[in-house]
Amino acid sequence: MTLISTTPMLEKARADKHGIVAFNVHSFDSIYWVLEAAAEMKSPVILQTTVGTVRSLGAKNIVEVAKSASEHFSIPTGLHLDHCTDFQVIKEAIRAGYTSVMIDASMHPFEENVARTQEVMKLAKSLGVNVEAELGKVGGVEDDIVVAEEDAQKAIPAECRQFVELTGVPTLAPAIGTAHGIYKGKPNIDFDRIADIADLVDVPLVLHGGSAVPIEEVKRCVSFGMAKVNVSTELKNAYSKAIKVHFEQEPDSLDPRAYLQKAKEAAIEMAKSKIKMVGSENKVVPSFV
Template sequence: MAWMDGKSMLLHAYKHRYGVGAFSAQNAEMVKGIIEAAEEEQAPVMIQIGQKAITHLGLEPLKEMVVQYAQGATVPIAIHLDHSRSYTQTMRAIQLGFQSVMFDGSSRSFEENVRITRLVAEAGHALGIGVEGEIGKIGGVEDDIDVSESEATITTTEEALAFSEQTGIDYIAVSIGTAHGLYTKEPNLRIARLKEIVASIDKPVVLHGGSGVPDAQVKEAIASGVAKINVDTELRQAVSQAMQARWTKEPNNLVLADVLQDGIEAMKHVVKHKIRTFGSDRKSSFML
């Protein structure tokens, strides 16, 4: 298998102006499908382990699941802990050998967010693990995150620079107009603000809420310095709708392997489209 730490993976993408898809997986079939799609596109990928999946299945089993399905993979893969709000959980992921971790202290005060994120960065860097932090509040609903539109804030260049310098993180999630979950209207990314932030911090930016953002806006964001794009909702949507369609046609079909395969094939189509949109297809040979 071709494990790669998150920092090296995203620095390459940032330097060459393409994006790495960070795809969330909630079960074995999704893990398998993401890796298959990455292999078929010869693209580096991050497989994200999120909080809802951890609640149901556990951190260790999910990590080992990815390890097992990655056996024999030829493309660069990083296992990423997504939106951890617990210092203890983040440290456990580092101990388990995740290649990338995110501590999300965006709901805390700036000072507390900096303090804990800096501790995570120090531990991650000691073991060669990429570290992500977040500044600004990204709206929407995902797993245990629920930020209303009125609470969401656009990250300022000044706070992004201060947060980056004071924590030492490798890549930074900022709020530039995306939202977690399903969009009720087409998002409008603040590309000008993104460019200001990138010019100031000169490190990879992470785009949360990548599901449902028009391809043209995503490409413009990547050209402006976004190197990691999180995709979750569109994957779950593809799996669920394909399975529902099979059961609508065959309500008595209890062969879960067949029904799940329909869902995974639909999800793979989404993953491959995202990889091509992000420009990460055929990039694996340049990274290894």
């Protein structure tokens, strides 16, 4: 098993009314932890990295480690570049071997968002690389992209249909009331808006800001066609807290194998719970292997 395009994976998920979790990974260790969890659950999975992680670890290095881990665990795995505003970084990721990229031009007027997405589609489509774009503005913080709560804007269903028709983009992330990071209050998800968008758009939809959204609300989003569910903050918090607890309990235990084992266990349990949440366990089928 090597890295695969997320397009057929997500199209099948939407058709079968389950989701695929896209986990943000921030280290080489966490790539293996996520795939070990997916292997235990027999679930397809998407690894995704922010631009900051690409700058930190290197796109080629990330691809090689992700390929190796995918082959080791023999699980259908996509590798996605999340929330990228820089066309040059997108080109770097595609050349390195990423199988999916997100062009985030949601901060621009509709026409410019279309034009920038079309530019990425010209590069990616012939290579079989999935492209994700965003309409509206998801609140919160994602790397260097900060959208204040008062500036967050929900996607307009009719614009979503027009956007997909104009760009041919195979996956769409409409802003529907979620936010990046951990919520200070209760998420205010606009389910009617999701249903309206799903009625007008055939491509798989993407739920950004999936961390800490109540399980039943995520399941409802998935049932409407949100096939890709992004999880970042909860995963990194789980393994970071495990390391913190290790040093609180054993301050002189400095062996990385000890504290990273605890981080691994926390990450795997968190990842398995999210895979179960979207209903993708036992979805590895012969066509993927």
